[in-house]
Amino acid sequence: MRPETLDALMAIVGETNISTRAADLYTYGFDASIHHRSPDVIVRPRTTAEVSDVVKLARREKIPIVARGAGTGLCGGAVPLMGGMVMDMTRMNTIKEVRVGDLYCVVEAGVVYDRLNERLAPFKFFFPTSPGSAEACTIGGMVATNASGMRAIKYGATRDYVLGLEVVLSDGSVMRVGTNTIKNSSGYQLERLFVGSEGTLGIITEVTLRLAPKPKRQCMIMAAFDSLEAAGTCVSELIATPVLPSATELMDRTCIQAVNKTVGSGLPDCEALCMIEVDGEPEVVEREMGMVTKVAERVGAISVEATSDPKTMARWTNARKSVMSALSRFGERFVSVSLADDMAVPISRIPAAVKAFQEIAVRNDVVIGTYGHAADGNLHTKMLVDPMSEESWRHAEVAVGEIYDVVLDLGGTVTGEHGVGISKAPYFQRERASALDTMVAIKKALDPDNIFNPGKMQDWEGGIIRHLRYPCPDLK
Amino acid sequence: MRPETLDALMAIVGETNISTRAADLYTYGFDASIHHRSPDVIVRPRTTAEVSDVVKLARREKIPIVARGAGTGLCGGAVPLMGGMVMDMTRMNTIKEVRVGDLYCVVEAGVVYDRLNERLAPFKFFFPTSPGSAEACTIGGMVATNASGMRAIKYGATRDYVLGLEVVLSDGSVMRVGTNTIKNSSGYQLERLFVGSEGTLGIITEVTLRLAPKPKRQCMIMAAFDSLEAAGTCVSELIATPVLPSATELMDRTCIQAVNKTVGSGLPDCEALCMIEVDGEPEVVEREMGMVTKVAERVGAISVEATSDPKTMARWTNARKSVMSALSRFGERFVSVSLADDMAVPISRIPAAVKAFQEIAVRNDVVIGTYGHAADGNLHTKMLVDPMSEESWRHAEVAVGEIYDVVLDLGGTVTGEHGVGISKAPYFQRERASALDTMVAIKKALDPDNIFNPGKMQDWEGGIIRHLRYPCPDLK
Numbered sequence: 001m002r003p004e005t006l007d008a009l010m011a012i013v014g015e016t017n018i019s020t021r022a023a024d025l026y027t028y029g030f031d032a033s034i035h036h037r038s039p040d041v042i043v044r045p046r047t048t049a050e051v052s053d054v055v056k057l058a059r060r061e062k063i064p065i066v067a068r069g070a071g072t073g074l075c076g077g078a079v080p081l082m083g084g085m086v087m088d089m090t091r092m093n094t095i096k097e098v099r100v101g102d103l104y105c106v107v108e109a110g111v112v113y114d115r116l117n118e119r120l121a122p123f124k125f126f127f128p129t130s131p132g133s134a135e136a137c138t139i140g141g142m143v144a145t146n147a148s149g150m151r152a153i154k155y156g157a158t159r160d161y162v163l164g165l166e167v168v169l170s171d172g173s174v175m176r177v178g179t180n181t182i183k184n185s186s187g188y189q190l191e192r193l194f195v196g197s198e199g200t201l202g203i204i205t206e207v208t209l210r211l212a213p214k215p216k217r218q219c220m221i222m223a224a225f226d227s228l229e230a231a232g233t234c235v236s237e238l239i240a241t242p243v244l245p246s247a248t249e250l251m252d253r254t255c256i257q258a259v260n261k262t263v264g265s266g267l268p269d270c271e272a273l274c275m276i277e278v279d280g281e282p283e284v285v286e287r288e289m290g291m292v293t294k295v296a297e298r299v300g301a302i303s304v305e306a307t308s309d310p311k312t313m314a315r316w317t318n319a320r321k322s323v324m325s326a327l328s329r330f331g332e333r334f335v336s337v338s339l340a341d342d343m344a345v346p347i348s349r350i351p352a353a354v355k356a357f358q359e360i361a362v363r364n365d366v367v368i369g370t371y372g373h374a375a376d377g378n379l380h381t382k383m384l385v386d387p388m389s390e391e392s393w394r395h396a397e398v399a400v401g402e403i404y405d406v407v408l409d410l411g412g413t414v415t416g417e418h419g420v421g422i423s424k425a426p427y428f429q430r431e432r433a434s435a436l437d438t439m440v441a442i443k444k445a446l447d448p449d450n451i452f453n454p455g456k457m458q459d460w461e462g463g464i465i466r467h468l469r470y471p472c473p474d475l476k
Numbered sequence: 477m478r479p480e481t482l483d484a485l486m487a488i489v490g491e492t493n494i495s496t497r498a499a500d501l502y503t504y505g506f507d508a509s510i511h512h513r514s515p516d517v518i519v520r521p522r523t524t525a526e527v528s529d530v531v532k533l534a535r536r537e538k539i540p541i542v543a544r545g546a547g548t549g550l551c552g553g554a555v556p557l558m559g560g561m562v563m564d565m566t567r568m569n570t571i572k573e574v575r576v577g578d579l580y581c582v583v584e585a586g587v588v589y590d591r592l593n594e595r596l597a598p599f600k601f602f603f604p605t606s607p608g609s610a611e612a613c614t615i616g617g618m619v620a621t622n623a624s625g626m627r628a629i630k631y632g633a634t635r636d637y638v639l640g641l642e643v644v645l646s647d648g649s650v651m652r653v654g655t656n657t658i659k660n661s662s663g664y665q666l667e668r669l670f671v672g673s674e675g676t677l678g679i680i681t682e683v684t685l686r687l688a689p690k691p692k693r694q695c696m697i698m699a700a701f702d703s704l705e706a707a708g709t710c711v712s713e714l715i716a717t718p719v720l721p722s723a724t725e726l727m728d729r730t731c732i733q734a735v736n737k738t739v740g741s742g743l744p745d746c747e748a749l750c751m752i753e754v755d756g757e758p759e760v761v762e763r764e765m766g767m768v769t770k771v772a773e774r775v776g777a778i779s780v781e782a783t784s785d786p787k788t789m790a791r792w793t794n795a796r797k798s799v800m801s802a803l804s805r806f807g808e809r810f811v812s813v814s815l816a817d818d819m820a821v822p823i824s825r826i827p828a829a830v831k832a833f834q835e836i837a838v839r840n841d842v843v844i845g846t847y848g849h850a851a852d853g854n855l856h857t858k859m860l861v862d863p864m865s866e867e868s869w870r871h872a873e874v875a876v877g878e879i880y881d882v883v884l885d886l887g888g889t890v891t892g893e894h895g896v897g898i899s900k901a902p903y904f905q906r907e908r909a910s911a912l913d914t915m916v917a918i919k920k921a922l923d924p925d926n927i928f929n930p931g932k933m934q935d936w937e938g939g940i941i942r943h944l945r946y947p948c949p950d951l952k
Contacts, residue, residue, distance in 0.1 A: 101716040102822040102853075124718060146661045157659040159668065160636055175910045181820040182852040183633040184889040185622045185672055187896055187908055187933055188915050192635065192668030196661055213718040240577040242600060242689040283759045344657040346578040376658040377578075413660040420663055432663055434651045438922065439664050445921040446914065457663055 001040045005061055009043055012053045017044040017091070028068070028086045032133075034337050035076035035422045039066070039086040046091045048166060048174055048205040055203065055451075056172035058085060064454045067199040069110065069141030072133035074338040075415070076422030077145060077198045081455035089140050092205060100125050104163055104180060106208050109140025116209075125211040128155035130247075131417070132321065140204045145419035146196040150247040153239075153375035154279075155212060157417065159195040164208035167194060167201075170447040180208060193442070198419055199453040201446045215246065215279035219289055219308035220316055223296040224270040228252050228358065228370065231272035232350035234299045235374040238276070239347050243291050247277035248375035249320050252354070255369045258326035265319035270302055274374070275316055320371070327369045327382050334384040336369065339396055339423060340403040344378040344416030356406040357381055364399040378416035404430075420457045428457065477516045481537055485519055485561075488529045493520040493567070504544070504562045508609075510813050511552035511898045515542070515562040522567045524642060524650055524681040531679065532648035534561060534927050542929045543675040545586065545617030548609035550814040551891070552898030553621060553674045557931035565616050568681060576601050579658060580639055582684050585616025592685075601687040604631035606723075607893070608797070616680045621895035622672040626723040629715075629851035630755075631688060633893065635671040640684035643670060643677075646923040656684060669918070674895055675929040677922045691722065691755035695765055695784035696792055699772035700746040704728050704834065704846065707748035708826035710775045711850040714752070715823050719767050723753035724851035725796045728830070731845045734802035741795035746778055750850070751792055796847070803845045803858050810860040812845065815872055815899060816879040820854040820892030832882040833857055840875040854892035880906075896933045904933065 001020070009018050019025075019042045029038035040063075045051045058065050064084030071078050080086050092108035095116060099105065100123040107116060113134045117126050130149035131137050137147065143165065148157035164178025178184070178191035194201060225231040228250075235248050251259075251273045259265045267273060274296070278288040289306050296304045307313060327336035345353045354370055357379075361368040372379040381403060386392040404414055404427040414420075414427040429436060439457070443450075477496070485494050495501075495518045505514035516539075521527045534541050540560030547554050556562050568584035571592060575581065576599040583592060589610045593602050606625035607613050613623065619641065624633035640654030654660070654667035670677060701707040704726075711724050727735075727749045735741045743749060750772070754764040765782050772780045783789060803812035821829045830846055833855075837844040848855035857879060862868040880890055880903040890896075890903040905912060915933070919926075 099822065099824070100718070101712045101824045103715060104822075146659070146665065148659055152659050156636070157661075159665055160632070169914065173910070173913075175914055177911050177914075179820070179889040180822050180887045181854075181889050181892060182823070183622070183624055183628050183854065183892050184820060185633075185818070185891045185893050185895045186889045186900075186904055187672055187911070188677075188918060189622065189635055189668050189672045190911055190914060192665050192671070195668070196663055196665045201664075213720060236577045239579060242576070244689060281757065281760045281763075284757045287757075342661070344655070344660060346575065346580075346656050347658070348575070348577045378657075378659065411656045413655040413657050413662045415661045416657060416659050417661050419661045424662075428662055434649075435653050435663070435666055437649075438645065438651055438653075438666060441921040442664060442669075442918055445917040 006041065008057055009041065009054065013043055013045050013050050018042065029079065031071040031073045031076060031078040033074050033076040033079065033421060033423055035079045037079050037081055037083065039080040040083050042086050042088055044088045044091050048168065051168045051203050051205055052172045052174055054087065055168050055170065058451050059170055059172065059449060062449060062451065065451055066453050067203050069138030070112070070133065070136040072137045073141065073145065073421060074341060074418045075420060075424050077419050077456065079422060081422065087203065089138060095119050098123065100211060102180065103182060103211050104208055105211060106206060107139050108206055109138060109204050111139050113137050113139065113142065120211065124214050126214045127161060127209055128212050129158050129161065139207050143195055143204055143207055144198050148417045150249055150373045152373060153248065154244050154246045159192055161210045162191050162195055162207065163210050165191045165194055165204055166206035168203040168205055170202065170449065170451060178208060182210065198421065198456055200443060200456055201452060217282045217285045218246065218277060218279040218313070219285055219306065220313045221276045221289060221292045221296065221304060221306045222316060223274045223276065223301040224268040224303045225272045225274070225300065226270060226302055228272040228354040229351035230300050231274045232354055232374065234274055234296050234301065235350060236348040237295050237299055238292060239375065241291060241295060243288055245276045245292065245375055246279040248373065249275040250372055250374035251320065251323065252370040254367065255323045255327065255371045258330040258369060259319045259322050262326040262329045263319060263322045265315065265322070267319055268303060275320055323369065323371050324382065327384065331367065331384050333386050335387055336382040337385050339383055340400040341380050341382055342378070342415045342418040343403065343407040343412055344376065345407055345410045345412035347375065347377045349410040349412065350374055350377060350379070353379060353406060353410055357403060360399050360402045364395050366395050366399050376416070377412065422456065425457055482517065484533055485517065485530065489519055489521050489526050494518065505555065507547040507549040507552060507554040509550050509552040509555065509897060509899055511555045513555050513557055513559065515556040516559050518562050518564055520564045520567050524644065527644045527679050527681055528648045528650055530563065531644050531646065535646055535648065535925060538925055538927065540930050541927055543679050545614030546588070546609065546612040548613045549617065549621065549897060550817060550894045551896060551900050553895050553932065555898060557898065563679065565614060571595050574599065576687060578656065579687050580656060580684055581687060582682060583615050584682055585614060585680050587615050589613050589615065589618065596687065600690050602690045603637060603685055604688050605634050605637065615683050619671055619680055619683055620674050622893070624893045626725055626849045628849060629724065630720050630722045635668055637686045638667050638671055638683065639686050641667045641670055641680055642682035644679040644681055646678065646925065646927060654684060658686065672895070674897065674932055676919060676932055677928060693758045693761045694722065694753060694755040694789070695761055695782065696789045697752045697765060697768045697772065697780060697782045698792060699750045699752065699777040700744040700779045701748045701750070701777055702746060704748040704830040705827035706776050707750045708830055708850065710750055710772050710777065711826060712824040713771050713775055714768060715851065717767060717771060719764055721752045721768065721851055722755040724849065725751040726848055726850035727796065727799065728846040730843065731799045731803065731847045734806040734845060735795045735798050738802040738805045739795060739798045741791065741798070743795055744779060751796055799845065799847050800858060803860065807843065807860050809862050811863055812858040813861050815859055816876040817856050817858055818854070818891045818894040819879065819883040819888055820852065821883055821886045821888035823851065823853045825886040825888065826850055826853060826855070829855060829882060829886055833879060836875050836878045840871050842871050842875050852892070853888065898932065901933060
């Protein structure tokens with residue numbers, strides 16, 4: 001990068017807020033995915049005005065800009081595929097307004113999910129989307145990927161809470177979209193278009209979020225099954241009853257064994273587990289616990305345990321949250337990787353999907369751990385791969401292709417909550433075939449020089465194991 | 477319109493499904509707004525393929541197409557401002573799929589809101605957005621305007637239920653956006669961009685909607701106040717408690733007198749009424765009735781009456797639903813018109829807004845009836861205008877301008893649930909100043925020849941009383 005450019009950037013954000021140190025560039029080349037590419041510079045703006053000035057400069061000099069929150073993304077959305085600039089948004093971390101009487105709050109893009117909910121707790125309100133990376137992920141990143149988590153079935157995804165956005169466009173102008181009202185019919189809902197745009201249309205600097213009242217009580221039911229299909233059937237039976245749980249976490253034998261072995265969670269040894277959380281008003285929670293237990297027993301649960309003891313619920317939740325890391329420590333030489341890890345299918349198709357995934361694992365001689373937010377049809381399949389073995393990667397890649405074939409045949413989507421990034425781009429292109437031209441037209445209209453996160457989503461090509469962190473290009 | 481064009485249209489949809497009869501053209505030149513312009517032809521397609529062929533023809537011959545559902549819109553969205561073709565979508569009225577276990581249904585654009593909920597009722601599910609025109613309005617029109625109604629505070633607006641769309645684009649191609657899953661992170665959320673697009677980006681032919689479980693019980697509280705501000709305060713106090721009512725309808729003295737006089741509803745004679753509905757599980761409804769009553773008394777209600785008697789609730793609801801027609805029969809020579817009739821402000825700003833509206837009415841010597849879905853900040857102000865008096869219109873137009881000034885100063889929006897159409901275009905342009913260029917860029921990218929509903933929203937100019945139905949241009 002030209003020294004004059006670095007000087008200009010420094011003049012905008014200040015000397016201490018840009019970096020070209022090798023260690024920084026290397027670190028900022030990662031997110032939580034399998035991909036890596038070092039940027040040429042890291043810029044850490046503090047204000048929307050600084051973001052605007054940086055964008056104007058980048059546009060003038062045709063430098064790619066990749067906005068980055070906490071880098072917790074699992075498919076390479078924050079990896080600067082074409083180099084250029086990573087814009088670290090974490091200094092823009094002010095909660096600007098909390099107006100519970102108006103049911104909204106206004107936050108800068110770099111505010112961390114858990115920090116926001118800590119601030120909202122005393123008011124008995126919360127932002128309920130519950131991503132797995134709640135302790136670290138930023139609101140801006142959540143909007144960019146339409147992030148959600150285990151409570152989407154009852155509370156929806158990030159898109160359902162975005163009332164307004166402040167966005168810096170490719171010409172550096174600052175656009176405000178949406179309103180401070182609960183609803184509007186005031187033209188195109190651009191605030192929702194930018195949800196899921198993964199930094200390719202503009203830089204999100206501020207978010208107005210709708211708030212939800214906190215439930216007064218929670219309890220959990222753990223149901224054990226002798227097959228994944230039975231567990232899947234339990235979930236779709238619940239929905240049709242209707243009982244809308246606040247969470248329904250599915251785990252297969254591989255995941256159960258992994259957490260029992262590495263975390264010592266002492267989960268029932270069985271083929272599949274369903275951890276079902278219900279929340280709301282106390283009497284209703286009591287009644288729904290009973291209904292959930294009945295449904296689980298009717299569809300053939302081996303054992304059903306219900307609790308409202310905070311310690312027990314914390315232990316169960318912790319076991320579930322440990323799955324990803326536990327899988328990585330499960331087999332020697334193997335790490336769990338995010339490849340086909342975020343599919344969603346119509347709820348009633350879960351049994352068919354999990355059965356097919358098991359067959360694919362056997363056929364391709366790969367170990368797959370399946371878990372996920374079953375009640376919203378969102379399944380996570382983590383593959384255990386030997387990162388240093390080309391053959392292991394190839395097996396995995398074939399299995400991934402077959403998994404996505406199944407998901408699309410079942411009327412599902414290749415990503416329920418993680419985003420497209422690099423990992424899912426080719427499968428995303430298949431899923432969205434009839435909409436790609438429109439997405440490209442919008443991208444070109446808003447970012448004619450393609451400076452925002454170039455190479456992601458619609459215009460990326462190639463196999464998923466391009467740009468692998470293993471073996472790490474920067475260490476070769 | 478050229479005879480060859482009419483023949484070509486006839487060949488696509490069949491002889492009985494196009495019309496150029498003067499009476500039809502005149503009728504299809506109206507919606508429920510103050511505007512009128514007759515189209516040159518009416519086309520009634522039955523299938524997406526027919527829509528596609530008609531669009532290809534219109535694109536080739538540069539003929540404007542205005543998609544129309546039930547024509548219940550209040551701001552001229554369905555009025556063919558530039559003539560051309562009105563595409564009546566009401567023959568596409570098939571409910572294609574109801575999958576309660578998957579929490580969605582698939583309907584053609586012309587399906588009527590109430591018909592859909594009748595079909596869903598046996599499953600204990602519903603599509604809860606509750607527009608005022610529920611008996612007639614179509615799902616396609618609801619998506620095009622992000623329609624909602626008195627239950628948006630608890631259940632959200634149409635945008636919150638759109639999982640997927642089938643859209644015919646300006647080149648006649650058929651695009652599918654969104655998914656059959658509860659959530660997706662699969663690229664730009666185009667399904668939400670088309671919400672609120674008012675037929676300017678494409679023709680919506682099919683909608684996939686999320687379903688919600690029906691509440692088991694409803695009850696209503698009627699609270700009377702000696703000032704509109706006190707009633708407004710009651711609403712924002714409720715929200716902050718938090719109690720989330722399923723509906724909170726506000727009525728001022730003018731509205732109360734109008735329905736008592738014309739419908740004989742026997743509502744309490746007071747300055748302002750709040751009709752508050754709570755729904756859900758029986759015990760919770762009981763408790764929330766008590767909480768609502770407490771809050772209403774604390775903020776100084778003159779009288780509070782609670783009921784779960786279906787007959788009484790029906791009478792109250794009917795009184796509220798009669799406001800619009802009652803106002804039209806309230807004063808001799810006067811009709812109630814939709815001008816500044818759909819503003820929304822942050823909930824806590826309602827008292828300030830209604831106070832300002834009353835001052836504006838006095839200052840401009842106009843009669844304004846104020847009512848609305850107060851809990852989501854959505855206020856309807858109907859003006860009583862002598863349709864044949866230019867002076868009366870001028871007074872109204874000045875008052876409307878002042879009302880929108882107040883709304884925008886309070887951080888509100890010019891339209892909460894009706895849309896922009898013709899009536900709100902100039903005020904919409906003020907509200908959306910920083911977003912207009914982006915909306916125009918998207919419009920040009922998707923509809924380069926501007927055939928879809930030209931002259932609406934972003935590129936329309938002029939005072940609101942252009943294109944008036946009074947005195948009716950076609951009868952002059």
